[in-house]
Amino acid sequence: MTSVARRLGFVARQLAQWTVLLAVALLTVLIVLPVAALGAVLVRVGRWIAAAVSPPPRSTAASKTAAADTTITVGFFHPYCNAGGGGERVLWCAVQAVRELLPAAIRARTASSSSSTPSDSAQVVRITPAQLPDEHIQFVFLRSRPWVEAAPYPFLTLLGQSLGSLVLGYEALFASLASPAVRPDVFLDTMGFAFVLPLFRWLLRCKVGCYVHYPTISTDMIARVRDRTAAHNNSALVARYPLLSHGKLAYYRGFALLYSLVGSCAELVMVNSSWTRGHVAQLWHLDRQPVFRLGDELLAATETAAFEKHAHAAATASSTGGTTRSGKSYNTEPAAGSSTSSSTSSSSSDPTQRLRLLYASPDSRQDAFAPVFERLNKALHANAIVLYPPCNTTLLRAFPLQSRSASPATIVSVAQFRPEKDHALQVRALAEALRLQPQLRGKVRLALVGSCRHADDQARVDSLRKLAHELGVEHEVELLVGVSHEVLRAQLAGAVGGMHTMWNEHFGIGVVEYMAAGAVAIAHHSGGPLMDIVTPFRGQPTGYLATTKEEYAQAILALLAMKDSERHAMQERARASVSSRFSDEVFACGFAEAVATLVCAHR
Known part of the structure; x- marks a missing residue:
């Protein structure tokens, strides 16, 4: 009787759990997202009407200063931030990049744009202050994390965890609504929970990006089930019987369709390798060619003659306290562990130290890196950017x-x-x-x-x-x-x-x-x-x-x-x-530049 009772209890828990998941999914698909989409359309129509009936306000120095003083909140969605694995290493290196490099990257983008208009100036944003102290990092503790663990889903694990991430995502969303201090302007998923992306893009109107370590489902996984090949994700029992294989294949293809729909909500897609990029691009219907390896592009730009000119300007700006010909001051202090004088030398043989000069003189860096930034802008919405994870070698x-x-x-x-x-x-x-x-x-x-x-x-x-x-x-x-x-x-x-x-x-x-x-x-x-x-x-x-x-x-x-x-x-x-x-440095620079492109992109 005890064994029967345990089995009945297990079945009851599974039924209750899947009932909640399906209810959340249906509520999201049938009510929440349609209402949010309708609201977004009405807002755009209202802005279009307002622009048509009234002239744009004149740009003044005060308005530009106020726009430049806008504070940007970057939110990282990573429920296992203290796990200590490779994914968490990526997370904390990304946080460090946001703290140390993103403010300068954003200022450089806006300061070096010679074709900006008054309407463009309203998009100028920065993070305050440039070097964020620890009190500017706030944690939102999520109590519904068990919904995304694999143990509660002995079957349909991928679907269960993905729908469970909606529960976790709603908790994070409600926490953001309850506390404006943690409401993100930029939302970055670094854990791989793509199903939360529509929530923050359409409900909170965030700019949404993600760093994908590996796709939740891949074409290789589908191929192994189709070919009835036993593997760690396809049991020998399923591979042995055609009926079970056909059922699992239909499940995988249906899940891949859902995965492509939620993935299409990302405005910035970064991946950790060319292999991951190939699968994500295929599943999310992004451009398959050409491959854009951001770190390699930035390193290659440091070997050009234009960079030598930029390095000289950066050294000059550093020696004068970081002031450029535009009269603006920029924080040229390198990251912890870097030297100040040697890192601004154009003769430095270390490419990662040369890369730090990206943030020293924003007026001159466009000459050296303009081709890279142009390709990055093109890749922002249509491509998956390869950014290798940080490796401290x-x-x-x-x-x-x-x-x-x-x-x-x-x-x-x-x-x-x-x-x-x-x-x-x-x-x-x-x-x-x-x-x-x-x-x-x-x-x-x-x-x-x-x-x-x-x-x-x-x-x-x-x-x-x-x-x-x-x-x-x-x-x-x-x-x-x-x-x-x-x-x-x-x-x-x-x-x-x-x-x-x-x-x-x-x-x-x-x-x-x-x-x-x-x-x-x-x-x-x-x-x-x-x-x-x-x-x-x-x-x-x-x-x-x-x-x-x-x-x-x-x-x-x-x-x-x-x-x-x-x-x-x-x-x-x-x-x-x-x-x-x-290296840590190449990842940090690439991450900061990609997020800066997302922040400065027009909606």
Whole structure:
């Protein structure tokens, strides 16, 4: 009876939960959004009539000053802001970019526009003050977060979590209405809850943007269900029976349609990789070509002759207290950790320090960066902008490249023991390499470094130990679970290679860390590693890409057979490739410029 009662209670809870979700969804679709859309139309009609019957007010210095003093509130929607993962690192680097760089980016856009009209001047906005102290960051605590967790939805999980985000979004919306101090002018979703975007665009009339780490659903997920391929997101039971596969395929396609509708509400779409961009552009019906990599565009602009002229003007402005020929003062102080005098030198070899000069002299920077900003403006509404996530590689780049040939040579793998990471492929690849060249036994070591979230992850660790024993490589495979950062750094500092086996990883920050640390990457031939990370540098390879057990084994053998000079050259190329493109500074500058474009765009 107890078992029956538990099952009945579970069914009752599921029915009540889905009833609430469907009620919220229907209320939103049938009443809230139509009324908001009608209100927006009436407001636009009223403005058009008012403009037609009365002349525009004359622009005065006082009105321009008042417009320039408008305070902008930027809202970040990130319910798990204290989780400590990669997504939260993006969040807090974005917050820092808003605090330190966005005010100068907005002022530079408006100050350097030579074709502005009195009506344009009304759009001039800034954040007050330029360097926001902690009291200018306010948290809105949301109590309905359990609605977006996966545990309450044992089936239809994607739909349940997405509709649950509406509940969370309404709570955030009502909190904004109740307290004008936290009502955002710009709303940015950095968590991936696209279903909340229509609420803030049409109900609060915010300018809406998002940073997408990975699409909630992808065309690859749909393809696996269609092809009846078992995977971590498509159980073997569903893949086995055609009826179940057809039902899940219809569900996925219906959800993809909903996802495209809510995603189309975003006025600014930033993504973390070319792979993510391809899927988001297809699902949200954005332009597929050309790819706009904002960080790469900004870095390339610092290598032009026009930038050298801008750098000279910036140095002059800095030496005179940040005053330009227009008579306005600008905050030219670089971010924490940057030097003031050296960072304004046009001869600086560090591209990230040169990029800081974007904010030193707004009158002259248009000459150097105008082509980039023009493409950014065009990409704002019709494209998904690729902005690589922040990667702090400074410490890793300090690891020496010598003294890594000691036996046994270490190949490291750093990843949580999650099913999609496919650690078993790494063990099988090593076993295959040793089968091909048995003389390497005892001369190579695979260190699997990671953490376990729960009992299922721990079970995977146990199964990996069992697999290594079955394949006869238990002495060459070491599992380091939940180790300290000091141990992790020591493993990276001594590794000759770094292995990655996740299929279609959206970015792959672990691969970036391998390359920065001097470990030659052996990564999966898909997703972010293929399209963005393990790419040629000045025409020369920076690592290996593989798909099958045999290809990984060949890459391992090729790496171990390299001469020290050849390996050092590849390590140097890999380190140089990632150190400029993937950094906190490039992300911060790109994020500030993208949001400034959104703020200054006409409605």
